[in-house]
Amino acid sequence: MTRSNWIVALCAVGAALALPAGAQTVKVTPLGGIEGEFCPQDRALVFEDPNGTRVLYDPGRTVAGASDARLGKIDIILVSHMHGDHVGNAHNKEPNSGACDKPDVSVSAMPNSNVVNIALAKKSKIVTGSEMPPFFAAKLKANGGDPANSILTRFGGSVTINGIRIATVAALHSNGLDPDYIGGELGKAMKEAGIAGDVGLATGYVVRFSNGLVVYLSGDTGITADQELVVRNHYNAKLAVMNIGDGFTTGPAEAAYVINDLVKPASVIASHANEVGTVNGKVRPGSKTDSFIKATKPPVHVPLSGKTMEFDAAGKCTAGC
Numbered sequence: 001m002t003r004s005n006w007i008v009a010l011c012a013v014g015a016a017l018a019l020p021a022g023a024q025t026v027k028v029t030p031l032g033g034i035e036g037e038f039c040p041q042d043r044a045l046v047f048e049d050p051n052g053t054r055v056l057y058d059p060g061r062t063v064a065g066a067s068d069a070r071l072g073k074i075d076i077i078l079v080s081h082m083h084g085d086h087v088g089n090a091h092n093k094e095p096n097s098g099a100c101d102k103p104d105v106s107v108s109a110m111p112n113s114n115v116v117n118i119a120l121a122k123k124s125k126i127v128t129g130s131e132m133p134p135f136f137a138a139k140l141k142a143n144g145g146d147p148a149n150s151i152l153t154r155f156g157g158s159v160t161i162n163g164i165r166i167a168t169v170a171a172l173h174s175n176g177l178d179p180d181y182i183g184g185e186l187g188k189a190m191k192e193a194g195i196a197g198d199v200g201l202a203t204g205y206v207v208r209f210s211n212g213l214v215v216y217l218s219g220d221t222g223i224t225a226d227q228e229l230v231v232r233n234h235y236n237a238k239l240a241v242m243n244i245g246d247g248f249t250t251g252p253a254e255a256a257y258v259i260n261d262l263v264k265p266a267s268v269i270a271s272h273a274n275e276v277g278t279v280n281g282k283v284r285p286g287s288k289t290d291s292f293i294k295a296t297k298p299p300v301h302v303p304l305s306g307k308t309m310e311f312d313a314a315g316k317c318t319a320g321c
């Protein structure tokens, strides 16, 4: 090699090393009910850190159990709360079974839940807040898994796994445990009395990936002061995944207020619309998804099942949006 070639080669190495961390992206892939659409039961997202760690958020009913080939390796599972559409009391037979407006939830996951079945098969860590960790630890143990794979991160604290920092934040919602997860005489008596099990408060998450991207996962929530005080002022979230479904959680107008005035992220992924949000991959006019997009200042990205989006450290979508 000539001297000038050496200089060129060394400059190339230098430029590669000087690449800012922000050039690395977090890949976000929705695992929804129907490929290419945004459907009523869709909650599940897989986040892939630049270091290869894969995080599954609220698999719900659209991940077709542990054998769903779209899952691949799952290192960490996040569960915002214990309602069946998030933890997965039932799920579809296989990916893309049923129709967008008629979701297939024909396979029961009771008394384990979709989350526990996936965690057992993938040897994933389940990271939850509030008082949910003992529930998941008991389920893992009862099924031959390792209870130590259920990990606590309670409000105000955080855990770091594979370079990903996970914290839970307040969600204004409920978190009753269906007595069918408990079973036996106790579960039966609770069911008859109309009483749910107590596993503490519902949660949202703030996750900091290894490239510096900070993501707010709202879980199911109403409007909370913490969305400004904690999620924006303390954690400085740049990407938000926001529930927009109304009735059970913030609707499009309330969710837009949360994004525009409280969290103020660089981009948003709509979630939990409880409607057919898209037809042929295009937002359905007059839908809640449509209203939310129109009312929201930062760009809203619609989570089309199977379509991977990439976000840089600043929360900007750099591919797939």
Ligand SMILES: [Zn+2]
Residues within 6 Å of the ligand: 081, 083, 173, 220, 248
């Ligand atoms: Zn809920």
